[in-house]
């Protein structure tokens with residue numbers, strides 16, 4: 559037994575006591591809410607109103623495991639097993655990167671830029687969990703949406719997310735850096751190409767948190783120090799041949815690499831090239847249109 563009384567209140571106190579050296583009060587409230595929502599389907603108000611309710615032994619084990627894994631630096635989203643992204647509940651696990659709020663901003667920008675368009679053909683390169691592709695399908699129900707990734711595990715997860723959200727997106731295994739050899743990409747034409755590719759130079763590893771480094775797939779994060787914009791160069795080259803005239807190219811980028819990314823795009827004669835900042839005021843997105 560790890561709490562004196564098996565009640566919701568005692569369990570909340572236990573979580574707070576164990577987590578408070580590492581997490582702020584507001585973070586602990588989020589953790590408590592998500593853990594109780596996952597295990598017992600509690601809303602925030604259920605949590606307030608049911609403090610004297612009893613918990614079973616297996617419930618207590620669940621909450622103890624959540625605490626243990628958090629103290630072992632595992633990201634909360636992997637422990638809970640899902641996350642919310644653009645209003646969709648998506649499964650997440652170590653097969654793919656946890657979708658980030660900045661990426662949600664990228665999706666919002668695309669939706670704003672193409673609001674009201676019908677029958678779009680949309681390609682999401684380096685799709686991971688499928689978060690961008692599925693969000694765009696939910697925003698543009700008449701669109702044909704394709705997501706590609708090099709990793710089998712990520713693609714399995716993306717397909718599971720397509721099933722659980724009921725959104726029809728086709729996912730394919732493609733090495734984006736070898737797009738010239740891809741049957742899926744060759745000869746296809748698109749209205750929108752979007753990508754959040756790996757963009758962290760390996761040298762930045764030393765400054766990164768353990769919960770990212772020890773749990774998230776490195777293939778999703780890192781690029782070689784000597785060519786950190788390799789994905790943008792290849793994707794811009796592909797997009798210049800496959801985006802329709804006026805088609806939109808949208809990238810999430812490394813905050814320090816905006817100008818280098820813009821250069822890759824400009825070399826392919828795109829027009830209306832712009833850099834947008836995220837909510838943290840960091841240069842986070844590049845947009846351009848095919849001439």
Ligand SMILES: C[S@@+](CC[C@H](N)C(=O)[O-])C[C@H]1O[C@@H](n2cnc3c(N)ncnc32)[C@H](O)[C@@H]1O
Nearest residue numbers: 657684685686707708709733734754755756778
């Ligand atoms: C930064 S993650 C983005 C995942 C997802 N789009 C998101 O925004 O959360 C980059 C993704 O690129 C994939 N990737 C890495 N190298 C690749 C390659 N050569 N071709 C295609 N996908 C690749 C990784 O598997 C990973 O899923």
